[in-house]
Amino acid sequence: MSLVVLTNIPTPYRTAFFDALAEEAARAGRRFHVLYCAKTEPGRHWPYDSAKIRHAHTVLRGFHPSLTGIQAHLNPGVLAELNLLKPDTLLIAGSWNTPTMLIAGLNIYSPAPRRFFWSEGHADAALHKTGLIAWLRRRVYRTFEGFAVPNAKSAEWALAQAGSPRQVVTLPNAIDANFFARPSATARNEARQSLGLSAEGRVLVQISALTARKGVLELAAKFMALPASERLRAKLIFVGDGDQRSDLEALAAGSDGAIRVLGQLPPEEVRKVLWAADAFVLNTRLDPNPLSAIEASAAGLPIVMSAAAGNITEIVEAPNAGFVIRDPADSTEALRAVLSASDEQLAAMGARAAANAQRFDAPAVARSLVKQLYP
Numbered sequence: 001m002s003l004v005v006l007t008n009i010p011t012p013y014r015t016a017f018f019d020a021l022a023e024e025a026a027r028a029g030r031r032f033h034v035l036y037c038a039k040t041e042p043g044r045h046w047p048y049d050s051a052k053i054r055h056a057h058t059v060l061r062g063f064h065p066s067l068t069g070i071q072a073h074l075n076p077g078v079l080a081e082l083n084l085l086k087p088d089t090l091l092i093a094g095s096w097n098t099p100t101m102l103i104a105g106l107n108i109y110s111p112a113p114r115r116f117f118w119s120e121g122h123a124d125a126a127l128h129k130t131g132l133i134a135w136l137r138r139r140v141y142r143t144f145e146g147f148a149v150p151n152a153k154s155a156e157w158a159l160a161q162a163g164s165p166r167q168v169v170t171l172p173n174a175i176d177a178n179f180f181a182r183p184s185a186t187a188r189n190e191a192r193q194s195l196g197l198s199a200e201g202r203v204l205v206q207i208s209a210l211t212a213r214k215g216v217l218e219l220a221a222k223f224m225a226l227p228a229s230e231r232l233r234a235k236l237i238f239v240g241d242g243d244q245r246s247d248l249e250a251l252a253a254g255s256d257g258a259i260r261v262l263g264q265l266p267p268e269e270v271r272k273v274l275w276a277a278d279a280f281v282l283n284t285r286l287d288p289n290p291l292s293a294i295e296a297s298a299a300g301l302p303i304v305m306s307a308a309a310g311n312i313t314e315i316v317e318a319p320n321a322g323f324v325i326r327d328p329a330d331s332t333e334a335l336r337a338v339l340s341a342s343d344e345q346l347a348a349m350g351a352r353a354a355a356n357a358q359r360f361d362a363p364a365v366a367r368s369l370v371k372q373l374y375p
Helices: 012-026 077-083 099-104 132-141 152-162 187-195 218-227 246-251 265-277 292-298 312-317 331-338 343-360 362-373
Strands: 002-007 033-034 057-059 089-093 114-118 146-148 167-170 203-207 236-239 258-265 279-282 303-306 321-327
Touching: 002 012, 002 077, 012 033, 057 246, 077 167, 089 099, 114 362, 132 152, 146 152, 152 167, 152 312, 167 187, 167 203, 167 362, 187 203, 187 265, 203 218, 203 265, 218 236, 218 246, 218 258, 218 331, 236 265, 246 258, 265 292, 279 331, 292 303, 292 312, 292 343, 303 312, 303 331, 312 321, 312 343, 321 331, 343 362
Parallel strands: 002 033, 002 089, 033 057, 089 114, 114 146, 146 167, 203 236, 203 279, 236 258, 279 303, 303 321
Antiparallel strands: none
16 A cells, blocks of 8 residues: 655655655555656756655656746656556645646556645636636546645635535645744844844845745835834845846845845755744735745744735634735735734744644644545
């Protein structure tokens, strides 16, 4: 009996989770294997290093065309690999219309596995809600026996697409909570000193692609539009890269140091920025299940996040761990709330965020998934 995951590429957060999942599967007497469509994709910054991957895996041979800006994968040998592995449960992660994922649904080998689609999509994030693409999506969703979803929004969407009851298992994005947790009370000031930041004044950080989808220019503009008496020497830091980086840097140049753009950083440096901050911001316009907010929660930061994020309920509202940006076109109200909150209020929110983040620690998520799939 075995559990097999089919996904696009190895990424640090997924491979770490799969390592934990392999251990939990072994404890349950199940074999575990991951099939990757490719080693990497354009625009992804993580090199493939098989020596650092502890779970059994195979990188499939295939073709990887870019179609209308979307990276597709065509791996004709996927069925042969599945026939060798003979999983009793197949978890397919990725876009529903990826050719390899569609091929894997042909089930030409016996016995056919239970097929779960690992989907982070939800109604607010759907680009095509009607028409031919929406019809095709519903047809594909109806071929699955169940769905693995990160939050309530995604569960509702998956079942609506399927059109009838299916098994739903909860599978949120997993993190290494200990990696992001502040190690000491002095970590904040030490991180600020390392980054050349003053010990005084609020520091807000958004970690994301620097694109229109993430609302970075709108956030920066609304932050600078606040009266100086409300900003109180606060700083807004952006970590990431994207096609709006130059525009954001131009705003930063005229901000008298109130806005800083640090660009793409390795995980250890991202962690340092989180430790230096007083709150995390994500002004996204479209995000099924942002991982960065979970990492920031583990660092003990209040979360200021757009209602467009799929996990807004689980990360902010349910644990009362921050503030909601109701409209990413105007984050003024939420910015005012986090800047005017007392240190004690922010500390309490950050403590609740850190406690909530333990639910997303990789071993805990892996343990929960195995129990749900094999009760």
